Amino acid sequence: MRKTISALALSLLPLWAMADGLSSLEAFMKTAQAGKAQFTQTVTSPGRDGQPGRSKTSSGEFQFQRPGKFSFNYTKPFEQLIVADGKTLWMLDKDLNQVTQRAQAQALGSTPAAILASATDLEGLRKDFGLANAPDAEGMEWVQATPKAADNQLREVRVGFDAGKLAALEILDSFGQRSLIRFAQLQVLPSLPASAFRFTPPAGVDVLKQ
Secondary structure, rough: OHHHHHHHHHHHHHHHOOOOHHHHHHHHHOOOOEEEEEEEEEEEOEEOOOOOOEEEEEEEEEEEEEOOOEEEEEOOOOOEEEEEEOOEEEEEEOOOEEEEEEEEHHHHHHOOOHHHHHHHOOOOOOEEEEEEEEEEOOOEEEEEEEEEOOOEEEEEEEEEEOOEEEEEEEEEEEOEEEEEEEEEEEEEEOOOOHHHHOOOOOOEEEEEEE
């Protein structure tokens, strides 16, 4: 009986060895070439004078296509769209009737978007981030990514995986503001139509080029 238990334990060792955040992140980057999910984002400002920070919550749909294409379509409480088409990063704010246009290569670098959609393996990601496993929490495996650029506005990014599936993205910026994005109904797909990442500024909006 003891021999049977020992043999079973040894057979599971490779699975245990893979059960960490970095292994889940690497598998996600290599196997998830495209996909979409619903998301909820909670942004919490740092507290002051002993008072807790204020939080704001928004939600919408996230889509990505490797390498370098993604969109965050915010639908609640306000409509906002962020689209990266591989060359240009577009940001549409419907309330302001304004579009911001930036060269994607300059805008993404050491950003959370590089983790989700740009890099294709850990070695590529390590050019811009220091990567390490973080302690498991909330039933998820976590990876901590620290930007290497000295002038980056991010302090750290944490990526959470639930049973190998992308489940959360936590961002702490240099001002102490924390943003937690939780993903749900994730669908990993072979590809998405090119139209998913095609953006044309609506007629009448102000376009700001940066």
